[in-house]
Amino acid sequence: MTSTDNIPSNIPGNIPGVARLSMRERLHRVDRKASPYLYVAPFFLIFAVFGAFPLLYTAYVSLTNRNLLSPGTKFIGLDNYSHLLHDSYFWNAVENTLGIWVISTVPQLLLALWIAHILNTKLRGRTFFRMSVLLPQVTSLVAVALIFTQLFDYRYGLFNYLLNQVGIGNVDWEAGSYSSWIALSVMVMWRWTGYNALIYLAAMQSVPDELYEAASVDGAGGLRQFFHVTIPMLRPTILFTVIISTIGGLQLFTEPYLFEPLKQSGTGGSDRQYQTVAMYIYEKAFGGSEFKFGYASAVAWCLFMLVVVISLVNYLIVRRIRSAE
Amino acid sequence: MRTTTLKRPAKLSVAVLAAIAVILAGYVASTASAKRSENVTLRVDLFGDFGYHELYKQFEAAHPGVTIKEDIEDYATHHANLAKHLATGAGADDVEAVEVGFIAQFKSEPQYFVDLNSLGAASLKSQWLPWKWQQSIAPNGAQIGLGSDVGSMGICYRKDLFQSAGLPTDRAAVSKLWPTWQAYINTGVKFEKNAPKGTFFFDSGSNVFNAMIGQLNPAYYDAKGNVIVGTNPGVKNAWNLTMQGISKGESAGLAAFSTAWNTGYQQSTFATVTCPAWMMGYIQGQAPKSAGDWDIASVPGDGGSWGGSFLTIPKQSKNQQLAYELIKFLTSPSSELYVFKHTGNLPSEPALYSNPALANFKNSFFSNAPVGKIFTTSVKRLKPQITGPHQGDIQTASSNAIQRVEQKKQTPSTSWSQFLKDVTNVAT
Numbered sequence: 001m002t003s004t005d006n007i008p009s010n011i012p013g014n015i016p017g018v019a020r021l022s023m024r025e026r027l028h029r030v031d032r033k034a035s036p037y038l039y040v041a042p043f044f045l046i047f048a049v050f051g052a053f054p055l056l057y058t059a060y061v062s063l064t065n066r067n068l069l070s071p072g073t074k075f076i077g078l079d080n081y082s083h084l085l086h087d088s089y090f091w092n093a094v095e096n097t098l099g100i101w102v103i104s105t106v107p108q109l110l111l112a113l114w115i116a117h118i119l120n121t122k123l124r125g126r127t128f129f130r131m132s133v134l135l136p137q138v139t140s141l142v143a144v145a146l147i148f149t150q151l152f153d154y155r156y157g158l159f160n161y162l163l164n165q166v167g168i169g170n171v172d173w174e175a176g177s178y179s180s181w182i183a184l185s186v187m188v189m190w191r192w193t194g195y196n197a198l199i200y201l202a203a204m205q206s207v208p209d210e211l212y213e214a215a216s217v218d219g220a221g222g223l224r225q226f227f228h229v230t231i232p233m234l235r236p237t238i239l240f241t242v243i244i245s246t247i248g249g250l251q252l253f254t255e256p257y258l259f260e261p262l263k264q265s266g267t268g269g270s271d272r273q274y275q276t277v278a279m280y281i282y283e284k285a286f287g288g289s290e291f292k293f294g295y296a297s298a299v300a301w302c303l304f305m306l307v308v309v310i311s312l313v314n315y316l317i318v319r320r321i322r323s324a325e
Numbered sequence: 326m327r328t329t330t331l332k333r334p335a336k337l338s339v340a341v342l343a344a345i346a347v348i349l350a351g352y353v354a355s356t357a358s359a360k361r362s363e364n365v366t367l368r369v370d371l372f373g374d375f376g377y378h379e380l381y382k383q384f385e386a387a388h389p390g391v392t393i394k395e396d397i398e399d400y401a402t403h404h405a406n407l408a409k410h411l412a413t414g415a416g417a418d419d420v421e422a423v424e425v426g427f428i429a430q431f432k433s434e435p436q437y438f439v440d441l442n443s444l445g446a447a448s449l450k451s452q453w454l455p456w457k458w459q460q461s462i463a464p465n466g467a468q469i470g471l472g473s474d475v476g477s478m479g480i481c482y483r484k485d486l487f488q489s490a491g492l493p494t495d496r497a498a499v500s501k502l503w504p505t506w507q508a509y510i511n512t513g514v515k516f517e518k519n520a521p522k523g524t525f526f527f528d529s530g531s532n533v534f535n536a537m538i539g540q541l542n543p544a545y546y547d548a549k550g551n552v553i554v555g556t557n558p559g560v561k562n563a564w565n566l567t568m569q570g571i572s573k574g575e576s577a578g579l580a581a582f583s584t585a586w587n588t589g590y591q592q593s594t595f596a597t598v599t600c601p602a603w604m605m606g607y608i609q610g611q612a613p614k615s616a617g618d619w620d621i622a623s624v625p626g627d628g629g630s631w632g633g634s635f636l637t638i639p640k641q642s643k644n645q646q647l648a649y650e651l652i653k654f655l656t657s658p659s660s661e662l663y664v665f666k667h668t669g670n671l672p673s674e675p676a677l678y679s680n681p682a683l684a685n686f687k688n689s690f691f692s693n694a695p696v697g698k699i700f701t702t703s704v705k706r707l708k709p710q711i712t713g714p715h716q717g718d719i720q721t722a723s724s725n726a727i728q729r730v731e732q733k734k735q736t737p738s739t740s741w742s743q744f745l746k747d748v749t750n751v752a753t
Contacts, residue, residue, distance in 0.1 A: 068412045069434050149584070155577075156588045175732035261583030264401035265721045270728035271735070271743075286405045288718040289430050290751060291412075 055304075062298040068291035080298035090299060092272055093280040094306070096181070100256075100276065101249035104185035109241060112193050113234075116200035117226065130201070133194030144191055145258035149174075152183045152259075174259065180274040187255045192248075196241050203237035204230060232321060239318045243311050250307050253278035277303045365644055367651055368418035370396045372403035375422065375473065375634075376668035380660050384651055391647065400424065410639070411437040417639040419648040423470055425633045428461055430714040432470075435463035439638040442468045444649040452658065456709030457673040461635045470635030471656040474603065474670035477700040477707070478536060478629035479621045480509075481600035481608060483593065484692065490520040490596070496694060499622040506537055506566050509625045513575035516596060525577035528595040530567045530731055531724040532581050536599040537563035538723075539629045539710070546713035552752040554719060555745045568737040571730055578731035580724070587611050599624070601631040602671035602700045609690050621694040628706030633673065671700050678705065715751050722747035 062080055066073040084090050119130055136144070151158045152173040160170045173183045207230060215225045231238075256274050257266060266287035268275025275283070277299065285296035369377070374397065381393040396418060398406065404427045410416035411434070423431050431438070446468050450458055453472045461470035480503070484494040492515065493499055503509035513526035520526070527533055538544050541559040546552060554560055570576060577595045579586040589595055590612040598604070600621060608619060636652040638645055654660060661672035662683060669688070677683050678701040686697035726744035729735040735743070 069408055069430070071436075153585050153588075155579075155585060155594070156592070172732060175728075175734060261580035261585060262401075264399075267721065267725060270725040270732060286409075288721060288751065289427070289715050290718065291408060 058297045058300055061294055062301050064294045066294040066297075068285070068293050073294075076294070080295050081302075083295070084298055084302060089272060089275075090277075090280060090302075093268075093275050093277045096268070096272075096274055097250055097252065097276040097278075100181045100184050100188075100252060100274065101246070103181055104188040105242075105245045105249050107185075108189045108193050109196060109238070109245065111189070112196035112241070113200055113231075115193065115197040116204055117230070119197065119201050120204045130198065133197050135194065136191045137195045139191075141191070141254050142258065145187060145255045148183070148187045148190070148255075149259050174261065174269065175273075177271075177273040180259070180269060184252070184255050184259060184274060187259075188249070188252070192245070196245070199237060199241055200234060203234050207233045235318065235321045238321065239315065242314045242318055246311050246314055247307055250303065250310065251278050252276045253282070257282070277306070364390045364392075365647060366392045366394055367420065367644060367648055368394050368396060369420040369422075369651070370398070370403065370407070370418035371422045372398055372400045372424065374668070376664045376670065377655060380655055380663065384654055388647070388650075393651070407431075411641075414641055417641055419638065419642040419644050420652055421637050421639055422473070423461075423635045423637050425460065425476075425635070425712065426717045426720070428470065428635055429712040429716055431637070432461060432463040433714050435465055435467045435469055437640055438463075438467070438469040439640055439642070439645050439649070440467035440469070441471065441638070441649065442466075444646065446471065446649075446653075449653070452656075452674050452676070454673055454675055454704075454709075457633070460709070460712070461637075470637040471652050472673035473634045473636055473656055474632075474661070474664070475673045475704055476539075476601035476603070476630040476632035477671045477704040478539065478624040478631055479600045479602075479696075479699050479703060480597050480624055481604065481619055481621050481691070482597045483595075483615075483618055484620050485618050486520065486524055486593065486596040487516070490516045490518070492516060494620070496620050496622050496692075499620070503622075503625040506533075506563075506625045509533075510566055510570045510573070510575070513570055514573050517574055520596070524593065525595045526575035526597060527570065528577050528586060528589060528598050529579050529581050530571050530576045530727040532599045533570060533576075534563055534567040534723060534727055535631065535720065536624065536629055537566065537626070539631050540626045540708070542708045542710045544710050545716060545719050546711050548711055550713055552713065552715070552719070552748060554748045564737075564741060567727060568730060571727070572737075576731055578728070580728060590615070593618075599631070602665075602669050602696070603632055605669040605688060605691065605696065616690045617692060619690065620692040621688075621696060621699055623699060624703060627708065628703045630704065630707050630709075633671075665697075669696070671704060675705075718751040719748055722751065 063075060063077060064073045065076050065079075115133060119126065119133070123129060150156075152160075154160065154170060154172045154174065157173070159173070163169065163171060171179055173179045211229050211233070212225055215229050220228065253276060256268055256276050256279055257263065259274065260266075260268065264287070266275070266279045266283035268279050281296045281299045281303070284290060284292045284299060369381075371377075377395070381395070385391055385393060403422070404424070407417065407421055407423070408431075411431075440463075449471075454475065457472040457475060458468075461472070462468055480499075482499060487494050487499070492512070493502065502512045516526045538560065541557070541563070543553060543557065544560065545554050545557075571578075577589060579589045579594065590608060591614075593615070598608075600608075605621075609616075636655060638648045638652065642648050656673075658672070658674050658677050661670075661674055662677055662680065664670050665672055665677075665683060666686065672678075672683070683697045684701060685695070687693045688696045722744055726740045726747075729740045729743075730737050734740075
């Protein structure tokens with residue numbers, strides 16, 4: 001019944017119906033072309049507001065003598081940067097940052113590889129161990145830093161108590177340069193080793209078994225297989241973890257800041273023995289009564305460039321893994 | 326002078342509370358003439374507990390529709406946030422506390438604060454110690470804050486440790502041990518000779534150093550506002566005496582207000598600590614079990630002060646008139662007396678010093694020491710000091726310098742020259 005009603009009404013409507021179809025087609029084409037951009041737009045909008053804008057604005061502020069409290073900002077060109085090059089405390093912070101980064105990242109990634117390798121074997125209670133290595137990751141960064149700071153305390157800390165028991169005597173972890181770097185590296189490693197191990201583990205599981213079988217047929221033992229099959233296959237993953245650890249390690253702030261006895265000025269120890277670049281930015285901008293935003297912004301940009309350069313260097317180094325194949 | 330993360334735990338004694346409430350009720354009734362009934366929330370931003378909770382209730386009762394909310398941060402965060410909020414024009418509370426270590430810096434930017442004289446504070450001037458009133462006056466003449474407490478100074482000491490080291494324990498006799506700082510350091514030598522193993526004469530070199538600096542005038546700044554750290558013989562003398570104490574092994578080397586320092590109280594690691602009035606509350610909070618072991622003697626030298634605060638009203642406050650009434654009430658003599666009795670913060674108003682309720686006040690935690698008398702005597706003898714905008718940074722640099730020697734990282738002379746270099750850096 002309804003179909004007979006519809007037929008006549010459909011015939012005159014045929015031509016506009018075709019037009020509507022092509023319109024819809026056009027819309028469909030626009031949709032196919034534009035909507036992917038629309039779908040990724042939220043990320044880029046948020047990045048523009050909270051990422052790109054602060055980045056560029058910081059670059060602008062770094063060219064001024066802006067002070068948080070005093071009004072009247074003047075454009076001073078590259079003065080901040082030229083001053084920075086002769087600032088021995090800045091270079092001290094760079095040295096500390098690189099030092100802490102090296103002694104926390106290198107052992108950390110090696111250890112993570114080893115743990116991943118073990119977790120990849122047919123271990124009893126595998127899931128339990130895989131979960132456990134991730135556990136430090138879910139603890140609060142501040143809690144980790146505060147508790148380790150107490151463990152490393154000179155007079156009342158647990159580590160020194162144990163060292164005393166074996167007759168080594170108290171180490172003033174916080175006061176010494178290298179000892180403070182080691183203490184901070186332990187905090188970083190404790191938190192991040194498991195995370196990297198799980199990433200390596202995921203990558204190891206996607207290595208095709210045929211490769212190992214072929215290697216066995218060729219007579220390669222476990223160790224040889226690890227170095228000549230696993231590591232090369234993990235190259236993209238290793239690159240990823242190295243870059244991520246570099247970015248994180250060079251911006252290290254919370255652990256050294258909370259390692260300070262007073263946790264307020266950001267000088268990183270009585271002789272700035274563990275002041276990182278990020279802490280130096282904080283000290284200049286907020287830590288004391290200087291509020292030198294222009295100068296702190298210049299330091300921030302130098303840190304940014306440092307991260308870029310070191311990431312590139314790492315990229316080149318890690319790329320060589322294949323040539324060792 | 327600068328203090329860190331002042332914690333002033335309120336120990337409410339109900340009996341005294343009731344007595345004071347009566348006085349307060351009378352005062353509030355007399356100021357309640359400002360009839361307001363709109364619903365307003367006043368926000369008060371402090372560092373540490375100033376012991377104001379009961380006073381807020383009094384004020385709210387006298388001003389129907391007014392609710393008071395308090396925000397508390399630690400010392401360093403509070404002042405850094407205040408600077409941020411002032412600079413960005415948003416986020417500051419109606420009332421902001423500023424510690425004396427920061428007042429010189431904030432008053433050099435008076436455009437951010439309400440000139441309290443324009444709201445009638447000038448007529449209250451005689452209420453405060455003249456130098457306290459003066460400290461918060463901006464270069465353009467604006468009064469940006471009303472004084473809450475002053476530091477004053479004594480020496481808190483452990484009677485039990487003194488006894489085992491063969492020193493007198495009676496507070497009058499102990500005070501006689503150290504008429505000067507040199508005598509204080511010498512007493513430390515005697516103490517270390519017979520002291521129990523693992524105990525030190527004082528907590529940290531920087532606390533002793535800062536107490537000596539607190540008695541100088543001028544200290545870090547001269548009257549023209551120039552930094553004179555390197556040329557002031559008084560500063561060098563304080564440094565030398567501190568170094569002397571450290572080299573004799575008198576210092577426990579615990580950075581003041583650090584976690585290890587707090588543990589030091591519980592473990593009885595040190596026998597004396599320089600003690601402003603507000604430190605009493607801190608010690609009681611940190612080592613409640615040591616009640617009765619502590620006593621208070623007078624400070625070497627000529628009186629002294631460490632800490633003390635002001636209540637200010639940022640210009641961005643939407644309730645300036647009401648906020649003014651609140652700080653006027655909180656800094657009134659009766660309120661300051663109330664706070665002294667409950668948290669130990671010494672009033673900044675000389676009329677109270679002869680008030681028997683204060684002058685005869687004894688603190689049972691500190692072996693019933695007549696703290697009212699000790700601290701008012703000290704503050705009356707105090708010669709007020711000129712402070713400058715980078716007072717806090719200079720003090721941070723000096724504490725680091727003293728620590729470098731305590732940690733045996735540097736010799737006193739190397740550390741001193743690095744300190745002077747740091748001072749030049751922050752002051753330019």
